[in-house]
Amino acid sequence: MSSLSERILAGAEGSYVDREVDRAYVHDGTGVLTLEVWKAMGSPPLRYPERVSIFFDHIAPANNSTTSTLQRELRIFATERGLNFSDVGGGISHQLMAERGVLPGEIVVGADSHTCTLGAFGAFATGMGASDMAAIWAEGATWFRVPETIQIFFEGALSDHAEAKDAALCYLSRLGMDGAIYRALEFRGEAVPDLGMDDRLTICNLAVETGAKAGMFYADGITARYLKERGLEAELQEPEPCRCAGSVDIDLSAISPLVAVPPRVDRVRRVEELQGIPIDQVFVGTCTNGRFSDMERLARGLKGRKVMVRTIVVPASRAVLLASVKAGIVEELLRAGCTIAPPGCGPCLGAHMGVLGEGEVCLSTANRNFTNRMGIGGEVYLASVSTAAASAVKGEIAPPEVLDEA
Amino acid sequence: MRLEGTAICLGEDVDTDLIIAGRYLRTKDRGLWASRAFEDLDPALAKRLKGAIIVAGKNFGCGSSREQAAIALKEAGVVAVIAPSFGRIFFRNAINIGLPLLECECGCTEGAHVRIDLGEGRVSIEGNMYRSRPLSPRMLEILLAGGLVELWRCRR
Numbered sequence: 001m002s003s004l005s006e007r008i009l010a011g012a013e014g015s016y017v018d019r020e021v022d023r024a025y026v027h028d029g030t031g032v033l034t035l036e037v038w039k040a041m042g043s044p045p046l047r048y049p050e051r052v053s054i055f056f057d058h059i060a061p062a063n064n065s066t067t068s069t070l071q072r073e074l075r076i077f078a079t080e081r082g083l084n085f086s087d088v089g090g091g092i093s094h095q096l097m098a099e100r101g102v103l104p105g106e107i108v109v110g111a112d113s114h115t116c117t118l119g120a121f122g123a124f125a126t127g128m129g130a131s132d133m134a135a136i137w138a139e140g141a142t143w144f145r146v147p148e149t150i151q152i153f154f155e156g157a158l159s160d161h162a163e164a165k166d167a168a169l170c171y172l173s174r175l176g177m178d179g180a181i182y183r184a185l186e187f188r189g190e191a192v193p194d195l196g197m198d199d200r201l202t203i204c205n206l207a208v209e210t211g212a213k214a215g216m217f218y219a220d221g222i223t224a225r226y227l228k229e230r231g232l233e234a235e236l237q238e239p240e241p242c243r244c245a246g247s248v249d250i251d252l253s254a255i256s257p258l259v260a261v262p263p264r265v266d267r268v269r270r271v272e273e274l275q276g277i278p279i280d281q282v283f284v285g286t287c288t289n290g291r292f293s294d295m296e297r298l299a300r301g302l303k304g305r306k307v308m309v310r311t312i313v314v315p316a317s318r319a320v321l322l323a324s325v326k327a328g329i330v331e332e333l334l335r336a337g338c339t340i341a342p343p344g345c346g347p348c349l350g351a352h353m354g355v356l357g358e359g360e361v362c363l364s365t366a367n368r369n370f371t372n373r374m375g376i377g378g379e380v381y382l383a384s385v386s387t388a389a390a391s392a393v394k395g396e397i398a399p400p401e402v403l404d405e406a
Numbered sequence: 407m408r409l410e411g412t413a414i415c416l417g418e419d420v421d422t423d424l425i426i427a428g429r430y431l432r433t434k435d436r437g438l439w440a441s442r443a444f445e446d447l448d449p450a451l452a453k454r455l456k457g458a459i460i461v462a463g464k465n466f467g468c469g470s471s472r473e474q475a476a477i478a479l480k481e482a483g484v485v486a487v488i489a490p491s492f493g494r495i496f497f498r499n500a501i502n503i504g505l506p507l508l509e510c511e512c513g514c515t516e517g518a519h520v521r522i523d524l525g526e527g528r529v530s531i532e533g534n535m536y537r538s539r540p541l542s543p544r545m546l547e548i549l550l551a552g553g554l555v556e557l558w559r560c561r562r
C-alpha cells in the first residue's frame with residue numbers, strides 16, 4: 001500500500017531515487033541564475049529541450065533596464081533553442097502550466113517554490129533551485145528523496161462565504177510553517193469531489209508554506225474532465241490506505257473566512273477578530289488566487305460598489321484576463337475603481353506595480369506575508385478573494401458578510 | 407571534512423526573503439548578495455559573516471527557491487549552517503553550491519568556537535558535543551567536490 005509520492009517516484013519513503021523529469025520550468029526570476037550555472041557547466045546540450053519551459057512572470061514587463069538586460073539574455077536563449085517560452089504578459093508560470101495541463105503521475109520540477117501547485121493534477125510537482133535545474137536541463141533527470149506523507153482529510157462542504165483559500169489557511173495553521181518539512185501532503189476525504197480544479201490548485205499552492213515538498217490530490221473525474229477539455233487523456237488514481245507520518249481532519253463546513261497575520265503564514269485568525277484594521281491597499285491575484293473563478297468572485301463582490309482603498313487586480317494569465325474581458329468582469333472592476341495590471345506576479349514579491357511603503361498595510365490574496373515581502377516596512381495580511389473584496393469596499397479588514405448588505 | 411568557525415546564533419523560521427531580500431535579486435553580482443545578506447533581519451550582520459558558523463533555530467531557509475540565499479551566505483564567508491531543520495529547497499541549494507549544512511539540535515552561544523566533522527556528523531560547541539543527522543552519500547559527494555558544477559566538471 002503506497003502513498004502517491006511512492007507510486008510516482010517508484011521508491012519507498014525515505015529512499016533516494018534518480019528519476020527523469022517530465023517537465024522542467026524556470027521563470028525570469030530563477031532562469032537567469034539557471035542559465036549562469038548551465039554556462040558554468042560548459043553549456044552542455046539540453047537532454048530533453050521539449051520538456052523545458054521558460055516563463056516571464058516575476059518582473060514582467062521589466063521595471064528597469066537592469067532587469068531588461070537580464071531578461072534579454074534569457075529570452076534569446078529560449079527563442080534560439082526553440083524552448084516553450086512565454087514572454088511578458090503571458091502570465092504566471094504555475095498558472096500557464098496548469099492551463100496547458102499536467103498529467104497525473106508526471107514528475108514536474110520548477111525553479112520556484114510554488115511548483116507544488118501542480119500537485120492538483122496528481123503529479124509529483126516540486127520546487128528546486130538554479131543548480132538543480134541547470135543539471136536537469138543537461139541530464140533530463142535528478143535525484144529525489146521519497147518523502148513521507150501527511151494526509152489531510154477534508155469532510156463537509158464549504159459554507160457560503162468560505163473558499164478553498166480558507167481551507168488552505170486552515171490546514172496551514174494546523175500544521176505550522178515547518179509541520180510538513182521534507183514531507184508530502186495528500187489531500188483526501190469525502191469533500192474532494194466537491195473541490196474543482198481551481199480550488200485544488202489553490203490548496204496545493206500553499207503546501208510549501210508548511211515546509212512540504214509537494215501537495216497532491218489524486219486524479220479523479222474532475223481532473224479527467226479538465227484535461228479532456230485540453231485534449232489530454234488522464235489515468236485516474238485510486239487512493240489506497242498507506243503508512244503516513246501524520247494526518248489532519250478538517251471539517252470544511254466549520255471553516256469561516258480566515259486571515260494570516262504578518263509576518264507568519266501560520267498565524268491564522270478568523271477575519272472577525274481583525275475586522276476594522278485599516279488598510280492602504282488590496283491586492284487580488286498571484287498563483288494562489290488569480291484565476292478566472294477568483295476574478296468572477298471579486299466582480300460579484302464589487303458589482304455596483306466603489307473600492308475605498310487602492311485595489312490592484314492582476315489576472316494570473318492572459319487567458320484569465322481575456323475571459324474576464326469577455327465576461328464583462330474587467331468593466332465591472334474598472335467601474336468599481338480597481339487598477340488592473342498585466343498578467344504576472346505583480347507586486348507579490350515586492351518588485352513593482354504595487355510595492356508598499358513604510359508603515360503601509362496590504363490585504364492580499366497571495367501566499368506569503370514575510371517581513372518586507374511587498375516592500376520595506378509594509379505589512380501583508382493574507383486572505384481569500386471574498387475577504388479581499390469586502391475589505392476593499394470598507395477600506396479596512398472586513399468579512400465577506402458585509403457584501404450581503406444591500 | 408573538518409570545519410571551524412565562530413558561532414552566530416539566529417532564531418527559528420528564518421526565511422529566504424530575510425536571508426536575501428527580493429529587491430536584490432535582479433543582478434548577477436554575488437558580492438552584492440553577500441553584502442546585503444540578512445539586511446532585513448539585522449543590517450549589521452553581513453559584516454560579521456566571514457568565518458562564521460550560523461547556528462539557527464528550526465526551518466532555516468524556508469520560503470522561496472532563490473538560490474541567491476545560499477550563494478549570499480557562501481560569498482559572505484559563512485563556513486557552515488547548523489539548524490534542527492531546513493527549508494528543503496534551501497537545503498538542496500546550499501549543498502549544490504558547496505555550503506555545508508548540518509541538521510542538529512544544539513545550543514548556541516554567540517561568538518563561541520564551533521568545530522564540525524562533516525563526514526562523522528559531529529558538532530562541538532565550546533566542549534559540548536552534538537551529533538547531527540548524517541548527510542546522504544550523494545550530498546557528501548557534491549559538498550566534497552565543492553558544489554554541483556564542480557562535480558559535473560570533474561565527472562566529464
Ligand code: SF4
Pocket residue numbers: 057058092112114286287288344345348349366367
Ligand atoms: S505570484 Fe507570487 S508566489 Fe506566485 S510565483 Fe509569482 S511571486 Fe511567486
